[in-house]
Amino acid sequence: MPIKIPADLPAYDVLTNEGVMVMSEDQAARQDIRPLRIGLLNLMPKKIQTENQFARLIGAGPLQIELSLIRMSEHQTRNTAAEHMAEFYRPFQEVKDQKFDGLIITGAPIEHLAFEDVTYWDELCEVMDWTQTNVHSTFGVCWGGMAMLHHFHRVPKHILSDKLFGCYRHANLSPASPYLRGFSDDCVVPVSRWTEVRAPEVEAAGLPILLGSDVAGPCLIEDPAHRAIYILNHFEYDSGTLREEYERDLSQNQIEGAEIQLPLNYFPDDNPNATPQNRWRSHAHLLYGNWINEIYQTTNFDLSKIGH
Template structure:
């Protein structure tokens, strides 16, 4: 079954070229099923690129999904046309009365700011609290994962001197948790962040379970025991060349960013990257939609509490 998105959203052409089934709203109305309602709070500056990455992963499921793109404020993003934001994004206040089966909150390039110094932190905390009442399961990615851990459990990150940057191997810690179903015992995932939280801090919270971790990258996936809040500290959605683009952008800006680890063959940026994470990234989103959302959400969304 498809994801349902506006017919003229730029992601539709990209996904159609990849033979991914997408459906516009008019056709979706003819389907005699109750589709899942999923919101994406997109905090990344390049909205369109992130939309494509997430919609690609959400599409790999037999479930029909209606997607709302949500913005956190009305400020014009640097790398996305304002017309795109007006045409395809909802202000949070426009959807605050709605309930969702699932919500995805993306990362954000706010690595070195204290949370309280983020210009939209008050709105961010409002949305996080709203999600606990209005969403069956919320998936927080990268910066948003650390921000949610801080807000809900008082766990603060510390900043690394050098960015954790590259593709790292991880070990499944709870193989029978539905989110890890089908995972190999060892798998790879990209990271690009300065923030880190020691594994011991996760384990100190009775309500949390660490599902997968890495000796180099720390906790990768964790969840509350009721499955309503999920934290993923890496970027399973990244395209093959996303880390390369970031590396070359940093080099052009004169930043002393190291070559991303375990990414370029022979650590040589002139070579095409090795892609080792896409199957597990897709499986992570499929498992989240199936086991944490679809099989847990009520048929009547108004029953979410």
């Protein structure tokens, strides 16, 4: 079964051309089933790119998914057309009376700020508390996952001296986890961040680490008490996303004078002119497919009973 998104959302044509099954509102209405309602709270500056990345992963399975795009109510993006935001996104305050089977909270390029200094932090805290009554399962990604760890467990984030940037191999620390069905003993995950959470502090909070690296630290963390999982890295990235970030950093370097490092284990032979190979796509689909399957197996058919 396909993912249900508006026919004029840019992701519709992108995913159709890739062979991902998509359907319009009219097509979905003719099917006598309840689709899973998944919300995407998109905090990334490149909204359309992020929509495509997550829709691709959650729309690849056999279940019908209804994707709802959500934004912070007062925060105005400067990188996506206002017309796109007005047509496809709804502010959180307009959807907080609704129920969702799943919610993805994306990362945000604001790692250098203390959580409480983020302009929309108060509303994000409201969102995170709201997930406990209105969302069956929440997936926090990168900064979004760190924010949830901080909010629910006071696990701190630590500033790194150098950017953790590249493709890092991670060990499968919990092969029996339903979220890691089909995973190899280790896998490659794209990483791009200036902050980290530390394994001893995560474990002290009583949270199991499912994927981890001796170099990059915890990657995938489960939070059963809050019906959530947190991934601190970027399985959703396209093949060229790290290259785009590298070129962006090089461009900024001409202005700021900072030393820019090549993403580790990304370009063949560390040649930035070579085409990067995607070595994480299959595990990305496994993880998000397993998350959707867990939601399907455990959510209530009656949406009104989610959170009770």
